[in-house]
Amino acid sequence: MDRSDKSRMKKENEKFSAELDRGNSYRADENYPKVGVIIPTYNCSQLISLTLESLIAQNYPDFEIVVVDAGSDDRTLDVVNSFKSERISVHSVSAYQRYEMLNKGISRSKAEYLNFLFPGDYYIGNTA
Numbered sequence: 001m002d003r004s005d006k007s008r009m010k011k012e013n014e015k016f017s018a019e020l021d022r023g024n025s026y027r028a029d030e031n032y033p034k035v036g037v038i039i040p041t042y043n044c045s046q047l048i049s050l051t052l053e054s055l056i057a058q059n060y061p062d063f064e065i066v067v068v069d070a071g072s073d074d075r076t077l078d079v080v081n082s083f084k085s086e087r088i089s090v091h092s093v094s095a096y097q098r099y100e101m102l103n104k105g106i107s108r109s110k111a112e113y114l115n116f117l118f119p120g121d122y123y124i125g126n127t128a
Contacts, residue, residue, distance in 0.1 A: 012032075032061055033111075034063065034111040034112050034113070035060060035063040035064075035111050035112070035113045035114075035115065036063065036064045036065075036066055036105075036110070036111030036113070036115070037055055037063065037065050037066070037115045037117055038068065038102060038105030038109065038116050038117075039051060039052075039065065039067050039116075039117050039118065039119065040068050040070070040096075040105065040116075040118065041067055041068065041069045041072060041076050042071070042076070044072070044074075044076050044119035045075040045076045045078070045079050047119035047120035048067075048079050048080060048119045049079050050120060050122050051118075051119055051120060052065070052079075052083050054121075054122030054123045055087075055117075055122075055123070056083065056087070058123065058126050059127065064087050064109065064110065064111055065085070065087050066091065066109050067088060067089070067090045067091070068093060068102075068108075069090060070092075070093050070095055070097070070101060071093075071095070089108065091104055091105070091108050102116060
């Protein structure tokens, strides 16, 4: 990423923040940067729905959710797959190694900006 990319992204962020501060909602005619949320999972069927519900409720126009599972043997994947959203993609790793899972999510994401949430984490409101 060179200086012109960083400068462009900084200007986009400032514009976006100013719109939110004024209480304006997202406009479909604007080009917002794609945001990716990476969630590593392992046997967290009790918590993952809270996190996914929080994300699906967001009104940001262009984001993806990348779930990286480490071979859960509970209902985690059933819960994730019950969310019928094109925004969600599921990927697997062989063992629960947090940094390997985060790196896999980073490599699978198509977003310009990344965020990491863990099962049970959630956003308050719908403009995160």
